[in-house]
Amino acid sequence: MKDMGHGLEAKSAVAGFLKEFGAFQDEVKARMRAQDDRLEQIDRKAASVSSRPALSRASDAEAPHRKALAAYLRTGDDDALRGVQVERKGLSTSVNAEGGYLVDPQTAARIQGVLTGAGSIRSIANVVQVESNAFDVLVDHEDFGHGWSTEAGSVAESSTPTIERVSIPLHELSALPKASQRLLDDSAFDIEGWLADRIADKFARAESSAFIIGDGGDQPTGILDYASVAEGTGVWGQLEHVVTGQAGDFNALNPADAIVDLVYALGARYRAKASFVMNSKTAGAVRKMKDADGRFLWSDGLAAGEPARLMGYPVLICEDMPDIAADSRSIAFGDFAAGYTIAERPDLRVLRDPFSAKPHVLFYATKRVGGDVTDFSAIKLLKFSAS
Secondary structure, three states, X not given: OHHHHHHHHHHXXXXXXXXXHHHHHHHHHHHHHHHHHHHHXXXXXXXXXXXXXXXXXXXXXXXXXXXXXXXXXXXXXXXXHHHHHHOOOOOOEOOOOOOOEEOOHHHHHHHHHHHHHOOOHXXXXXXXXXXXXXXXXXXXXXXXXXXXXXXXXXXXXXOOOOEEEEXXXXXXXXXXXXXEHHHHHOOOOOHHHHHHHHHHHHHHHHHHHHHHHOEOOOOOEOHHHOXXXXXXXXXXXXXXXXEOOOOOOOOOOOOOHHHHHHHHHOOHHHHOOOEEEEOHHHHXXXXXXXXXXXXXXXEOOOOOOOOOEEOOEEEEEXXXXXXXXXXXXXXXXXXXXXXXXXEEOOOOEXXXXXXXXXXXXXXXXXXXXXXXXXXXXXEEEEEOOOO
């Protein structure tokens, strides 16, 4: 009888536990249903606020515009591109006679980031985006006249400033990378990344060179394409230079004096935002210079990505600046945001050509860009000459 009593108690305890566990399960399910209902209400409210489709949970590489671009680059299939255009995503069909497609925003931003990050004056110049084939800058050569007047006296008419228009035409910059069809058929090959890197490398090198030594023919006009004259004697259309006092080198006795003279040859209103531009070889010579107290004029950046400084001003290393030589103008100093303007179309166009270089596929990428000096007083040059 005692054993039977213990058995009944055990059965009763198990039954109670199962009952309580069932109630716990019901409570959990009820809470989960309530949470699902709240999420559904939030989704409905978000959908009513915006007519745009919900963001995809897929990775960025699977976004519709990138999938369409990859399909076009790999196979030339433009049906997907047209579909993306109808849905107003990141691609649209070209409307000009040459054909081609606009690169999706992510790829274009990747290329633009490389262009800006490269050692080019693009990173410190004034960059504007235009939709036309040229960009006009109005330059005021003179200031308004002024005078002092009394309360009862008459005010004399002041002089009128002279306004000049500088037109910066846009030129076509192109690159023509190629890849084998077998490589394109390999799904593991990142076609967009490869194309972006190849185009960015070509464009960055071509732009950087043109902004320094371009002749303005079918390319931007570079700062060194203009004639330069001695500091204080320049007119509009001429840059001014400071000489080192020795042909092909700094002055042997006081090499740092030329750097100081260059800095203070620039007007005070430009010095606040000024930068040095030189190549690596010139930088190697300059960073050894010391002032009269033995302190280096050059100081490295204190944080990662921060440029080095010369006399407190940032230094841009641009390999397209000439090496130090007799009569070379190897160092530029100025406010390039005021002195040099780069105008470009915001779109990057890619045309796939599977016929001209069989068995390879060519990708003809183009963009339109121009550049020119817009304020000759904002940039000074250091000339390595005796006089």
